[in-house]
Amino acid sequence: MTLSSDMQLLPEQLGDAASRLRDRGGRMQMVYAWYPEPDRLELRYVVTEPHQHAFGVWICKPQGAVPSLAGIWPLMSWYEREVTDLFGVDFHDHPQPQRLVLHEGVSPVRPPFDPNYPPGATLAAEPVKQTIPEIAGAQADVQLLPFGPVRADVVESAEFVFFYIGEAILHYQPRLFFKHRGMEKRFEGLPADRAVILAERVSGVGSVAHALAYCQAAEAAANCTVPPRALFLRVLLAELERLYNHLHYFGHLCHTTTLKVGEAEGKLLEERAKQLNSRLTGSRFLRNLLTAGGLRRDLSPEGWLGDELEKLRQDFSTYARRMENTGSHLDRLITTGKLGRDVAFDQGATGPVDRASGLDRDLRRDHPYAAYGQLPLSVAVRKDGDAHARAQVRMAETETSIALMQSALSLLPDGPVRADFAVRPRSEGLGWAESPRGTLFYAVHFDSGGKLARVKIKSPSFSNWRVFPYTVHETNMMDYAINEASFGLTIAGCDR
Amino acid sequence: MPLWTLIGLLEGKQTAAWPLRDGEGGQAGFIGMPRYHPERCGEGCKACAEACPTHAITMRPADGGGERLEIDYGRCVVCQLCTEACPTQAMTPSSDWAFGVRRREDLIWQERSDSPSDAHAKARNGFRRSLHIRHVDAGSCNGCESDLQALNNPFYNLHRLGIFFTASPRFADLLLVTGPVTYAMLNPLRATYEAMPEPRWVMAVGTCAVSGGVAEGGYACGHGLEGVLPVDVYLPGCPPNPAAIIQALLMLLDRMPQRVRGGQLVE
Incomplete structure (x- = not known):
């Protein structure tokens, strides 16, 4: 999709346009900034129009501060704070005008994406406490627990702050972006093909989704048609990624509900899936295959992968049935971490989290890419919005995923897997993928020399971390780990 | 309600023979360093x-x-x-x-390899049987974490080798670091190291921790552990597979030999 049918908006028109989008049943996806010229900054709003395959793009050239849309679309709050941190754009009337991506206490000489940011300058962090809302009428028995960024077990770094009395959590605030690597800026100046290596390493357990969304964005910009065999193999790779991620999810969820054998079983199934990945591609994370124009080399899944997947499906199905029949496990999931449909929509939940709260959205069906348009896909939706609903959506998706792979294998055409890819100078494209955790976007801009001028990454965990605290406030400590596991969040993609 | 314990027992042993006995250790098809x-x-x-x-x-x-x-x-x-x-x-x-090495120079390709340096071997003898690890994610992509977590699945079952992850740095012998060391993780990482009792060791797992990887040179990242902490074992890989991590851990404990010298696998 090239972004040719864009709409130009003045800052003062944004509020109206955002309200009208909401009234006609559309959805705001994100805003990002970039510099088309070193002295000219542009904001890009990406929106979903009801029943349209292509995403809409609004272009706004800020003159001074821009009105915040967080009052109309609460999910926009984080995107706007990120643009403020990294580009220095002010949004007026922002409900929470604090640092997000850069930590408080960091004072760069210029915003890191400013064209005049000194090359080679690294940020320095002064240990400053984050701004935490005051709890009205808080007495001495309200305890504050800061936990992290180095936590127990082998986990990603983040700090969680709990206000609590005894077992009851009054307020919860995660502090993320300890892992902010400035990945988007690392893309700048790279040629299109080499950037795939970077995209694969934004989020390790989302390597395929990231590479795919990036490649599709670059292919849209270059108007490149990918050969059919590569399109089907891309579906296969994307679903293999979903498979090992979802299997990991169940192992981890059983860990939090202390179902020990269930934990071992889930982790063993995940290991089997990763070993299949390795056998098929040489990489347990399915890396080093995708490229702009198709795949770097052909794969040979014919004759063996289908049988292995069928064995895995049978074992998973037994495992899933057992979990669904285990009272102690279900007791800990049902009613835990309830996320209502309205909050899910307003705060921008995505993926299985979104679908477990009654929102029927899946990019594979609604905005098909690769070969998904040619394959049957049923989208699992639940209404309860609790940890159990989130687990059930992933259970159904695991089985759908294997069925999709079997269809893709049976329809897999012969032929080349790579088309010629030539960048057009000053072109741009938007790519997307339904990653195991939900909507992933790459917006890609090439400069006059055909090198990358800007890459914006919208990862699903960025969306779901924004939503997650709404299910933690006013719950209890015992449920926290279970609830967190039921969201299936990662941090690397969110922090970038 | 399913009888989970019985089901688990009936599944039988799922753990790989390697590294205690020969076997491919689940690494069939894995593509490593060029x-x-x-x-x-x-x-x-x-x-x-x-x-x-x-x-x-x-x-x-x-x-x-x-x-x-x-x-x-x-x-x-x-x-x-x-x-x-x-x-x-x-x-x-x-x-x-199997690219775990004690000296950074051993990762650079050389025509003729030097003989191994076993200068540290004696100091570690006391830890030959058991090891407690504190892991710190200093800004990884989560790929390294995913395969570190795999070490405790039934297939690799790291516990059988007497190696454990521990929550507190006070109980840890080894600091295992992943990620290129972001500006925001620099202080927490140093604080974790300072909290460890001596003797203590540091392992850089993944190319990011060894040298910075794909994120190196940006406004938010350094060059891995270079210039941050003294490193005892370097293990590049993107990410290193679970067997490579086990090999490097056993190498630290002198229970397995270093296999790479001068950037080449030697037997």
């Missing part, structure tokens, strides 16, 4: 150096004039672009993954 065959290099060819996204392959002045390739596996993200760019198959895909 292997260098200097004799196949074309005159003046720079294709691999130009393809390498992390400057693991660079052109350096040669002793007798002209230029030569320098290959630093500590910077390699295993992307295989060099093996595709090379017109003469001087860089080939391989299954070489």
Whole structure:
């Protein structure tokens, strides 16, 4: 999709346009900034129009501060704070005008994406406490627990702050972006093909989704048609990624509900899936295959992968049935971490989290890419919005995923897997993928020399971390780990 | 309600024989570091150096004039672009993954390898049987974490080797670091190291922790543990597979030999 049918908006028109989008049943996806010229900054709003395959793009050239849309679309709050941190754009009337991506206490000489940011300058962090809302009428028995960024077990770094009395959590605030690597800026100046290596390493357990969304964005910009065999193999790779991620999810969820054998079983199934990945591609994370124009080399899944997947499906199905029949496990999931449909929509939940709260959205069906348009896909939706609903959506998706792979294998055409890819100078494209955790976007801009001028990454965990605290406030400590596991969040993609 | 314990027992032992006995240890098909065959290099060819996204392959002045390739596996993200760019198959895909080394120099390809340095061996004897690890994610992509978590699945079952992850740095012998060390993780990482009792060791797991990886050189990242903490074992890989991590841990404990010297697998 090239972004040719864009709409130009003045800052003062944004509020109206955002309200009208909401009234006609559309959805705001994100805003990002970039510099088309070193002295000219542009904001890009990406929106979903009801029943349209292509995403809409609004272009706004800020003159001074821009009105915040967080009052109309609460999910926009984080995107706007990120643009403020990294580009220095002010949004007026922002409900929470604090640092997000850069930590408080960091004072760069210029915003890191400013064209005049000194090359080679690294940020320095002064240990400053984050701004935490005051709890009205808080007495001495309200305890504050800061936990992290180095936590127990082998986990990603983040700090969680709990206000609590005894077992009851009054307020919860995660502090993320300890892992902010400035990945988007690392893309700048790279040629299109080499950037795939970077995209694969934004989020390790989302390597395929990231590479795919990036490649599709670059292919849209270059108007490149990918050969059919590569399109089907891309579906296969994307679903293999979903498979090992979802299997990991169940192992981890059983860990939090202390179902020990269930934990071992889930982790063993995940290991089997990763070993299949390795056998098929040489990489347990399915890396080093995708490229702009198709795949770097052909794969040979014919004759063996289908049988292995069928064995895995049978074992998973037994495992899933057992979990669904285990009272102690279900007791800990049902009613835990309830996320209502309205909050899910307003705060921008995505993926299985979104679908477990009654929102029927899946990019594979609604905005098909690769070969998904040619394959049957049923989208699992639940209404309860609790940890159990989130687990059930992933259970159904695991089985759908294997069925999709079997269809893709049976329809897999012969032929080349790579088309010629030539960048057009000053072109741009938007790519997307339904990653195991939900909507992933790459917006890609090439400069006059055909090198990358800007890459914006919208990862699903960025969306779901924004939503997650709404299910933690006013719950209890015992449920926290279970609830967190039921969201299936990662941090690397969110922090970038 | 299912009888989980009985089901678990009926499943039988699922753990790999390796490393206690021979076996492929679940690594079938895994593609590791590209292997260098200097004799196949074309005159003046720079294709691999130009393809390498992390400057693991660079052109350096040669002793007798002209230029030569320098290959630093500590910077390699295993992307295989060099093996595709090379017109003469001087860089080939391989299954070489056991790349844990004690000296950073051992990751740089050399014509003739030095003999192993076992200077640290004695100091670690006390820990030969058991090891407690504190892991710190200093800004990884979560790939390394995913395969570190795999170490405790029934297939690798790290506990059987007497190696445990611990929550508190106070109980830890080894600090295992992943990620390129972001500006925001620098202080928490140092604080964790300071909280560990001596003697203590540090292992850099993954190319990011060894040298910075793909994120190196940006506004938010350093060069891995270089200049941050003293490192006892370097394990590049993107990410290193679970067997490579086990091999490196056992190497730290002197229970397995170092297999790479001068950037080459030696037996």
